[in-house]
Every structure is written in structure tokens, then in C-alpha cells.
Amino acid sequence: SQQGEEDPQALSIQEGENATMNCSYKTSINNLQWYRQNSGRGLVHLILIRSNEREKHSGRLRVTLDTSKKSSSLLITASRAADTASYFCATLVNTGNQFYFGTGTSLTVIP
Amino acid sequence: DAGVTQSPTHLIKTRGQHVTLRCSPISGHKSVSWYQQVLGQGPQFIFQYYEKEERGRGNFPDRFSARQFPNYSSELNVNALLLGDSALYLCASSLGTHSNQPQHFGDGTRLSIL
Numbered sequence: 001s002q003q004g005e006e007d008p009q010a011l012s013i014q015e016g017e018n019a020t021m022n023c024s025y026k027t028s029i030n031n032l033q034w035y036r037q038n039s040g041r042g043l044v045h046l047i048l049i050r051s052n053e054r055e056k057h058s059g060r061l062r063v064t065l066d067t068s069k070k071s072s073s074l075l076i077t078a079s080r081a082a083d084t085a086s087y088f089c090a091t092l093v094n095t096g097n098q099f100y101f102g103t104g105t106s107l108t109v110i111p
Numbered sequence: 112d113a114g115v116t117q118s119p120t121h122l123i124k125t126r127g128q129h130v131t132l133r134c135s136p137i138s139g140h141k142s143v144s145w146y147q148q149v150l151g152q153g154p155q156f157i158f159q160y161y162e163k164e165e166r167g168r169g170n171f172p173d174r175f176s177a178r179q180f181p182n183y184s185s186e187l188n189v190n191a192l193l194l195g196d197s198a199l200y201l202c203a204s205s206l207g208t209h210s211n212q213p214q215h216f217g218d219g220t221r222l223s224i225l
Binding site: 004030031035040041043045100102103 | 115144146152153154155156159167169201203211212213214215216217218219
């Protein structure tokens with residue numbers, strides 16, 4: 001079963017706009033990671049945020065984590081057509097060694 | 112450096128057959144994980160191996176098994192294939208176990224069951 005749920009399921013924006021997608025999860029975590037998947041390809045790691053961190057930046061990416069609400073958000077600023085992909089959050093649960101992926105947000109950036 | 116490589120890229124099988132999927136991790140990575148991704152969904156964790164030992168197992172039936180070799184490459188075996196096993200099977204490697212480390216994915220094996 002999925003540990004995380006992304007919202008929205010699909011998002012369509014114009015090039016240059018910002019894209020925000022959210023992730024909610026169910027249990028305590030060690031860290032939360034965001035991945036991108038282009039159609040028919042493997043996943044690419046974007047950013048990792050630890051459970052004791054609240055915000056992290058990497059280039060045009062900004063990730064926030066609210067462990068009290070069990071949620072995270074990924075902001076992509078100044079989007080480009082090349083950002084078109086599916087985005088997944090992934091969590092490592094404190095107990096056990098399982099890595100859970102959410103259901104994904106499909107982002108389309110229109111040139 | 113080569114990334115994670117998986118073979119074959121595509122595979123067609125019939126119900127009841129078995130299949131072996133292969134994965135070569137990034138050089139120096141000792142951990143390999145396997146995921147099943149059904150169309151339109153996120154990857155589902157199947158197994159993690161580290162230093163040739165199973166370190167994690169997802170909620171999959173015993174028809175699914177895996178192993179890791181001394182060179183850290185890995186195989187995923189699925190017996191008695193069902194139509195529902197049709198999916199993209201992804202392999203990911205990391206330096207150590209999952210904690211606080213990104214995973215590096217291959218492009219997967221697309222398995223179709225007829």
C-alpha cells in the first residue's frame with residue numbers, strides 16, 4: 001500500500017510559472033525524498049530532507065517538511081518545458097527498512 | 112561512470128512462466144533495491160539487499176525472490192507469473208542502506224504477461 005499521497009494528481013502550467021505539489025504521509029519518518037520520473041524512464045533523485053529539517057533548497061527546487069502535519073511540499077520555480085514529468089515523494093519509515101513512494105503528481109509545463 | 116543498468120529492457124511472458132530480471136548497481140554501491148511500478152502508480156517496494164543479505168521485504172507473495180551476488184549485482188525472480196505481474200520493474204542502488212541516502216535508479220525492465 002502507498003505510504004504517501006501526492007496532491008494534485010495532475011498539474012498543468014505555463015512555462016515560467018511556479019509549480020507546487022504536496023505530499024502527505026502516514027507514519028513517522030527518518031527522511032523524505034523527492035524524485036522525478038520522465039515517461040518510460042527510471043526515477044531521478046531531486047532532493048532529500050531529514051526529519052529534523054524544515055526547509056531545503058536546491059537550484060530552482062524548494063522543499064518544506066512539516067512533521068507535525070506529516071506533509072511536505074515541492075516548489076519548482078520558473079518552470080521549463082523540460083520539467084514535464086511525474087514527481088514522487090518517498091519516505092523511509094522509522095521501523096523496518098522499507099522505502100515508500102507516493103502516488104505521484106504528473107506535471108505538464110506548456111512552452 | 113555507468114549508472115544502474117538493468118536487463119532485459121523489455122520482456123513478454125505468459126501466465127505460469129517464471130522470469131529473471133538482472134541489475135548492476137553503480138560501482139561502489141553495495142545496496143540494491145527492487146520496485147514494481149504498475150502503470151499510473153508509484154513504485155512499490157519489493158526487496159532491499161545490502162552486502163548480499165536481505166535487509167527489507169515489501170508486501171509481495173513468495174513467488175517473488177531475489178538475491179545479491181559478491182559483485183553486488185542482483186537478480187529478481189518471479190515464479191508462476193500472473194497477469195497482474197505486468198509492470199515496470201525498477202532496480203535502485205545506493206552506497207549503504209536506505210537511511211539518509213538517495214537511491215539511483217535504472218530505467219527498468221518492462222514485463223508484459225499475456
